[in-house]
């Protein structure tokens with residue numbers, strides 16, 4: 176092995192450790208499910224999917240027991256029904272903490288308590304009791320000496336921010352100012368974080384097609400549809416980023432800073448009724464795959480680029496017992512038998528959609544040759560691809576080009592490692608294709624029969640190549656800005672009419 180390969184291996188290992196403390200993607204576990212698997216089976220599924228963070232909507236004893244000694248981080252929830260009692264009586268709060276948190280820590284790694292769910296918008300009459308409930312729970316944690324390990328917060332709906340676009344001018348609904356002010360004060364004092372439920376699906380549907388679907392799905396936007404905040408000139412590549420920034424700006428408008436946002440719910444339904452045409456498996460797969468990729472890159476939204484957006488996908492299983500529109504029962508990523516509702520892949524291509532099961536990972540045409548050589552060395556070395564077929568005299572040796580050999584090695588690595596989170600990236604020198612690159616007696620391993628593996632990247636399994644910054648950067652040109660501002664004025668007018 177050359178020194179370079181060793182260095183890359185070390186970089187990769189450092190990358191793994193670094194990522195471990197970087198952004199995470201967890202999952203919500205709703206339980207309105209007929210034939211809900213046992214807690215032990217659910218935890219088995221979580222482990223098979225390499226899921227590291229879960230949010231429960233309650234503090235179910237079976238789940239908390241099953242999650243013990245798994246290393247999985249757990250957010251437990253006070254239900255909306257419980258908030259009132261806990262807010263009224265400190266002793267109720269203490270009993271709740273003892274029964275649902277202290278009894279399980281440290282073997283079950285409970286790191287947060289979500290107090291209620293969207294209390295300010297779903298049961299606004301309970302608003303006055305919310306902060307007292309949080310305070311009472313905090314005092315109970317303090318008494319158990321758990322206040323450093325377990326954070327307390329409360330998940331908010333985007334509905335608390337009446338006009339989220341443009342993000343720079345977003346503010347909380349003024350009728351909630353005083354409660355939100357107290358919540359932010361609490362979060363600041365206890366070094367906790369703001370919990371945000373952000374659903375581009377609902378925002379997109381609500382906007383009546385004013386925002387492009389690509390924007391909601393994290394797909395690249397054509398130049399004429401770029402979304403720019405006219406005050407900050409920040410480009411928004413995704414509605415997800417814009418919603419998170421709207422919340423950051425609303426917090427800033429109340430003169431708070433340094434409170435990170437964690438997205439406690441986001442996702443996309445895979446099936447809907449006749450009036451829900453955007454609830455499709457293809458969109459759900461695209462949204463969640465791109466979301467995972469977005470969050471995993473560790474960057475924050477444009478206004479807070481250094482704060483990663485830790486995120487919980489909504490949700491693990493389809494909750495078939497939930498009332499409401501058809502889509503309401505179709506947010507899950509897995510069936511209860513543990514098989515995937517759709518293939519959530521970490522592929523680097525936006526266009527493959529639901530068809531990624533036939534994807535091959537090849538060297539990107541036109542990729543820089545020395546970067547390709549690095550990628551090839553990495554794949555055949557630390558990446559453990561089987562590179563026998565590209566050795567002299569073997570079926571895939573000819574044509575003897577770096578491009579050809581890299582394609583073979585990248586694909587071999589990708590097909591084997593995809594299920595455990597390996598990506599088709601290689602420092603931006605690789606791309607996915609549905610066209611089978613096999614030729615003559617040189618057969619590329621096909622992914623057609625690869626089984627569903629880890630939904631979530633354990634860490635940066637894909638190599639961190641030297642040229643990962645090579646993706647197309649958006650150049651701001653004057654003409655484009657004018658077009659964009661004009662579009663925004665249009666959007667703004669339309670939104671005012673609708674909302």
Ligand SMILES: *[C@@H]1O[C@H](CO)[C@@H](O)[C@H](O)[C@H]1NC(C)=O
Pocket residue numbers: 246248281284286
């Ligand atoms: C629990 O999670 C926290 C936060 O990631 C971590 O620092 C700690 O080591 C974990 N504890 C256990 C017992 O796994």
Ligand SMILES: *[C@@H]1O[C@H](CO)[C@@H](O)[C@H](O)[C@H]1NC(C)=O
Pocket residue numbers: 299337348349350351
């Ligand atoms: C603000 O909240 C109040 C009370 O929940 C509600 O009646 C009002 O419509 C909201 N305002 C906006 C602009 O959404």
Ligand SMILES: *[C@@H]1O[C@H](CO)[C@@H](O)[C@H](O)[C@H]1NC(C)=O
Pocket residue numbers: 346347349350352425428429
């Ligand atoms: C509520 O807070 C906003 C800033 O987010 C401020 O502009 C507004 O005046 C406040 N309204 C009331 C009624 O306090």
Ligand SMILES: *[C@@H]1O[C@H](CO)[C@@H](O)[C@H](O)[C@H]1NC(C)=O
Pocket residue numbers: 428429430
């Ligand atoms: C935030 O601070 C500014 C400047 O100190 C002040 O003018 C403004 O009233 C404050 N806003 C709120 C909502 O407290």
Ligand SMILES: *[C@@H]1O[C@H](CO)[C@@H](O)[C@H](O)[C@H]1NC(C)=O
Pocket residue numbers: 412416469472473474
């Ligand atoms: C991470 O995601 C942000 C937002 O989409 C993007 O601007 C940035 O270029 C990405 N960074 C990398 C290294 O891919």
Ligand SMILES: *[C@@H]1O[C@H](CO)[C@@H](O)[C@H](O)[C@H]1NC(C)=O
Pocket residue numbers: 510511512513514
């Ligand atoms: C899992 O459940 C789904 C939905 O009920 C079903 O379509 C699929 O065939 C099942 N898979 C296995 C392996 O049992």
Ligand SMILES: *[C@@H]1O[C@H](CO)[C@@H](O)[C@H](O)[C@H]1NC(C)=O
Pocket residue numbers: 529530532533
């Ligand atoms: C992928 O798409 C092609 C063309 O649209 C289609 O023929 C093929 O059956 C699809 N494969 C899968 C696995 O969906």
Ligand SMILES: *[C@@H]1O[C@H](CO)[C@@H](O)[C@H](O)[C@H]1NC(C)=O
Pocket residue numbers: 624625
């Ligand atoms: C599926 O993959 C396995 C191992 O990669 C291979 O042995 C098997 O022949 C493949 N099956 C089909 C139908 O391609």
